[in-house]
Amino acid sequence: MFEKIKHRFRVMRAVAFVTYKEWSAYRTHSMVSIFVGPVYFLVQYYIWSAVYSGESSINGMSLSQMLSYFCATMLINYLTMDFADWNLQMLIRTGKFITFSLRPMNHMFYALSQKAGHRVLGLLFEFIPCFMIFFFIFHIDVLPTNLLYAILSIAMAFMMNFFIHYSIGMVAFWMVQSSSIRNFFSLCEGIFSGSLIPLVFFPKSLQMASFFLPFQYTTFLPAMVYTGSYTLADITLPIPQVLLLQLIAVIIAGVVCRVLYAVSLKHFTGVGA
Incomplete structure (x- = not known):
């Protein structure tokens, strides 16, 4: 068992390193965030200064707290951003997904390894520079209240x-072209993840619904853990309980994703191959 885990770790590290090397050739694409992030923050600053x-x-x-929240959501996004849905749809539509039936690893694990390498690039060229800008230029307290809790979340x-994104990408096994589904999902994600506006500004019914939707566990909840407090729908939870809630949500999402993957493979027809 230990040797199997060790082997998978080596495979993930190799794929992540190759992905990092590949995307580092286009690192200026990531470095655009050094300008976009602060500009977006300035827009939020003026909007919320007027609101308050x-x-x-x-x-x-x-x-x-609001300004710290938006800084936290931006920084967290640099570390968690995902493109698995777009990439999987492209592979299915072109038929290139068929090559993974010949490889000694399933595509889900390969895609996760790719994301690890891609987000290491995000850490170096997006997270760290923007963290420095927010902290030293805008003087925003972007240090996590508890570093260990923040890392876990x-x-x-x-x-x-x-x-979530890989599950959305698997719609292409049935529809081949799933752009409309992906666009609808992106809209829901932007609204209900808390990236556009904190969920505490929503009606209480929607706040309660957020506990059963996957979106808050990608942005709002980790941002609240990052800033040190969590309240939603008038429910205040200590951070350890919040992390447990997030863990349960991740396990459920992982099981659903794995089941969908097993079912989806039966619908792959190699269109475009």
Whole structure:
């Protein structure tokens, strides 16, 4: 068992390294975030400064907490961003997915390894530079309240994002071209993940629904863990319980993704091969 895990780790490391080398040739693409991130933050700063005009707190969040929240969501996104749905759809549509039936690893594990290498690039060329800009230029407190909790939550958000996006990508096994589904999903993700606006600003019914949707576990929840407190639908939970809740959600998403993968393979017809 230990040797099997060790072997899979070596395989993942090799694929991640190759992916890192491949994408590092286009590292200027990632470095665009050094400019986009701060500009996006400035937009949020002026919007929320106007919203908080004359108010010390709205829905339990002060202006400084709101700014820290948006900095945290941007930084977390640099570490968890996923492209598995687009990549899987392309492989299925062109028929290139058939090559993975000849390889000694399934595509899901390969895609996860690719993401690991790609996000190492994001760490070096997106996360660290933007962290420095937010901390030293904008003087925003972007240090996690508890580093260990933040790392655990971001790691689970990394996996949750992958499971969600890979599951959406598998729609292509039935539809071949799943762009419309992916676009609809992106809209729901932007709204219900908390990346556009904190979920505490939603009606209470939608806040309650967020506990049963996968989206908050990719952005809102890890951002709350990062900043040190979690409240949703008037429910305040200590961070250890929040991490347990996130772990349960990730396990469920992983099981669903694995079952969908097994079922989806039976529908692959090699279109375009």
